[in-house]
Amino acid sequence: MELVEKYLYAIGKKLPRKQKRDIVEELRSLIIDNLEDRVKEGEPTDEDISQILIEMGSPAEVAKKYCTGTQWLIGPQLYDMYLMMCKIVLGALLLGYSVSIVVSLFSSLSGSGFGQIMWYIAKNLLSIIPGILAAIGAVTLIFAIIERTSKKPLDIDFAEGGKWNPSKLEPIPKKEEVVKPIESILGIVFTVFVLVLFYFYRDKIGFYYMSSLGDNWVMVKIFSQSALRTYLPLWTISWVLSLGMYIWLLCIGKYNMLARVFEMIVSALNIGILFFMANGPHLFEFDKLGADFIDLQPAVDFLTNNQSTIFYILAVLSIFGLLANLGKLIVGKVKGRI
Template sequence: MEWIDVYIHEVTKRLPEKQRNDIALELKSSILDALPENYSLEDVKAVLEDLGDPAEIAKNYRDAPSYLIGPDYYDLFMTTMKMILQLAIGFAVAFIFFEGVITYLNSDQDWTYIFTAFGKGIWTVISTAIQVVFWVAIVFIIMERTGVAPYEIAGTGEKWTPDDLKNITVIPKKKGITKIDIFAAFLWTAIWGTIYFIALDRVGIYTQNNQETGLTLLTPIFNQELLLSFWPLVLIVLLCELTLTVYKWVKRQWTKSLATINTIYQLLYTILFLLIILQPNLFHSNLINELSQLFNTTTTSISSILDTIIGVSIAITIISAVYASYDGFKKSKIKNDTLL
């Protein structure tokens, strides 16, 4: 990747997405106009050095002034705040989720408790965000008042030079792993892990007798004793899934090693799924009878429907695992853009 392109990328990544293309074209035109006809690498470096730090250029392009913290500290402040916000809110949501599940299971709360827990979760997220913004702002205000330079805060100890572009790796969008993907993976692991180990007996068919009593469990769906007998294997798969998600968080892009770990996880998950779903006594003993009475049909019809659901679930799981493995290796082969 050309030095000019890397420099422009470092500028535009700090700008709103809708402005990036126009500003990239404008900035590239300005740089090329400043270069001689047969320019060399040294000419490019000289022009880029005259332009200065990409963060400063991006700040000048913004529509709104960035004076929450002093202009020289704004980009570093926003980066730090976003990073801490993600961690703090993530831990807060996880804590509220597990606390809500445990409270629900250990009390006589009905299903309406979900709304109470949801409201509490929203307030916790808001209060956590306020605390993070406040304390991070205080820290940066103190740093600015004491005269600490932004590049010293960032830990480089040096001012920006064009040679810093050599250390920049531009990850293509198709190869990158977004924060939303990582958060969704953590959330999914927390949900199914909690249901399996804590709330498996609550997964069932519910009926509402009247408004006062609320929902009543008619029958569990699964044979809880059978499913819990697989807990060592489930725990292994759960830990593998967490390891995979953490590794994604660290790498932030698909690599060959990540794709290999993903394939191993997909294989383990598929094997465990098949071991469980092919058990003849997978469902609760009362499920078929209760469903036949509920829908006014025969037990044979219900059994046939359940067999179809099992077959479709197996097909979807295998196809999804194969595609996820293939897609991981495919993305890992996409080359990053770099000057080196």
């Protein structure tokens, strides 16, 4: 009978706690019914018991049939989207980390031996694990919350008095409105990458070259760290807003009015930032170039000395871009009405 107890224990482990005792008791009595029915004389052998347990089904199978109802963290409706977000976030993180490793190889590790480099890569691979876990954890948490807070199917709410209303079907997006997933995904990956770059590897951003002696990599810093500290909060707002927009576009798959307006607000913010940068502390601050690149020095000086003007020009160009988009939107709207 020990086999029966082991079997019941295995099932019990997988049952909801509240019903566990009762179900196990019932199963025990049912197994005994089986035994009594088949073994008329003497004690049942292990073989008799095994035969019956096999017929009853494996513990996992039996337990699963007792557990009905929704028992998922993220349901089938969200699952595909969840997987996709996990892959995107993972991709963005891995890209960011790989670039940072490559950059470190060229800067701080230049001239090191093969063993040292391997050690560095191994150490970094280990250090990215918490980051990956945190990112996947955050995505999972967000989706679990959506799963628990949204009662209706996420895609469209047709409902009207319990019946679905075909007239509420959304129009098929026109060709120019469709946003391909790959566009949004690239946007997300790029934005996360930039965020990681500027938050964790700010001091490693620069221009790298092999010195003419050929024994080490030289880094030329291009940004003023104090200016970066001033601008980074503003950039962050813009990047996070863009990130939100890309995620949203990925979910709905098309440009609608709201997305276009949101995009314009982000561009307006960017224009404001550009004007601020034109008037604020100088962003570009190059280290002296080495002898190998002395020819580039005039270009670098020109950029450094005229950066305000350059930001102004960029800002004005962006205004034209914004106006053009606004015009398109209005024309589209008017045409749509006719």
